[in-house]
Amino acid sequence: MSKEEFLSQLKKGLKKLPEQEADDALAYYTEYLEEVNPENLQAAIDTLGSPNKIASQINADFAVKNMQNSPSAKNGLSTVWIVLLAVFASPIAVPIVLTVAAIALSLIIVLIALIVSLAAVAVSLAAAGIVLAVVGVCLIFQSLPTAVFYFGGGLFSFGVGLAFIPLVIWLSKWGFNMIATSLSRLLPRRNKNEDTI
Amino acid sequence: MVFQLGSALLDACVLAVLTNGDTYGYVLTQTVREVIDISESTLYPVLRRLQKDGNLTTYDQSFQGRNRRYYSITEQGRAKFEEYAGDWISYKSKVDKILLGGMSNE
Numbered sequence: 001m002s003k004e005e006f007l008s009q010l011k012k013g014l015k016k017l018p019e020q021e022a023d024d025a026l027a028y029y030t031e032y033l034e035e036v037n038p039e040n041l042q043a044a045i046d047t048l049g050s051p052n053k054i055a056s057q058i059n060a061d062f063a064v065k066n067m068q069n070s071p072s073a074k075n076g077l078s079t080v081w082i083v084l085l086a087v088f089a090s091p092i093a094v095p096i097v098l099t100v101a102a103i104a105l106s107l108i109i110v111l112i113a114l115i116v117s118l119a120a121v122a123v124s125l126a127a128a129g130i131v132l133a134v135v136g137v138c139l140i141f142q143s144l145p146t147a148v149f150y151f152g153g154g155l156f157s158f159g160v161g162l163a164f165i166p167l168v169i170w171l172s173k174w175g176f177n178m179i180a181t182s183l184s185r186l187l188p189r190r191n192k193n194e195d196t197i
Numbered sequence: 198m199v200f201q202l203g204s205a206l207l208d209a210c211v212l213a214v215l216t217n218g219d220t221y222g223y224v225l226t227q228t229v230r231e232v233i234d235i236s237e238s239t240l241y242p243v244l245r246r247l248q249k250d251g252n253l254t255t256y257d258q259s260f261q262g263r264n265r266r267y268y269s270i271t272e273q274g275r276a277k278f279e280e281y282a283g284d285w286i287s288y289k290s291k292v293d294k295i296l297l298g299g300m301s302n303e
Contacts, residue, residue: 027266028222028241034263035223047237054238061242065249 003033003041006051013055017062025058053089057187060086064184067177076176080108083183090187104183111175115168122164129158207233207243208252209281215253215270216278222266244268252277 001009007030014022029048036044048054063079084104088097132154139147207229214220214228226240247253252274255266270278 024245025241027264028244031264031266032222032226032237035221035265044237049236049238054241057238057242058245061246 001045003045006033006045006048010051010055013052014058017059021058021062029054050089056082056086056089060184060187064180067180071173071177073172073176076173076180077108079180080104080176080183083180083187087183087186100183100186104179107179108176111171111179115172115175118164118168118171122161122168125157125161125164127161129154129156129161132157204243205281206285207235207239208247209278209285211240211243211247212252212270212274212278212281215268216275219256219267219269221268225268247274 007026010029011022011026014025017025032048033041033044060083063075063082067075067079084101087100133151134154136147136149136151136154139150210229210233211225214225220228222240222244225244226237229235229240230237244253248255248268252271254269254271256269258265258267
């Protein structure tokens with residue numbers, strides 16, 4: 001691979017990054033290769049390794065940092081994906097990578113299932129609450145105690161349903177982040193304090 | 198070398214090199230590579246992170262018509278380095294005690 005090919009592949013791999021980030025990375029590798037003696041250039045390019053791998057590592061680093069700064073379900077989910085790509089590109093044994101991918105995928109599915117079912121519970125409790133309250137209002141001239149019972153039960157159910165909503169929001173905001181963050185620990189030399197010696 | 202080097206040690210080495218003066222990417226990589234067996238492409242993310250955390254700054258200088266980006270350690274970076282160095286000394290003496298102490302007792 002020539003220097004030009006290396007750099008253009010790297011550029012392609014980084015095109016999803018903000019321009020400043022991509023330019024910085026590209027400038028670093030351009031400068032690096034310019035410093036190498038022309039006769040050692042080929043060897044230097046070979047030891048740098050695949051530009052796609054370098055790009056995916058840089059992408060993953062950026063995505064994790066970005067997600068930690070502005071957590072949201074969308075950022076979290078896309079970070080899981082980007083980090084997963086980087087894990088695939090990193091020098092980890094294939095069976096381990098497949099296992100990791102399978103675990104990550106099942107965690108995502110479980111999380112989505114959890115979010116959907118909690119949301120369904122919230123909606124149905126709230127809906128049932130409204131129905132009960134309406135029934136209660138309709139019964140008011142037949143039997144006051146029954147009406148009050150239905151109305152109160154309805155309000156209670158409605159309230160419990162609403163109480164589920166923050167839980168659903170919290171889960172979708174942080175669940176994917178947690179998956180992405182733990183996944184990124186697998187990447188080589190991702191620095192967090194957990195591997196201080 | 199058989200011993201695995203964590204990223205904290207890599208950070209510490211980069212900061213250590215920079216306490217001896219500013220330098221640019223290529224030289225920095227080669228210097229660190231004299232002690233730690235890392236791939237050439239590993240250092241960019243490390244430098245980037247150290248820069249974002251405020252431990253080093255960069256400036257550009259032209260050399261023979263092309264650009265060299267110099268890395269310079271900040272006050273915060275120096276403090277971080279001192280911390281690393283302190284941790285390293287206590288860690289090293291503990292390991293020495295077991296590894297080398299074991300040898301002399303035989």
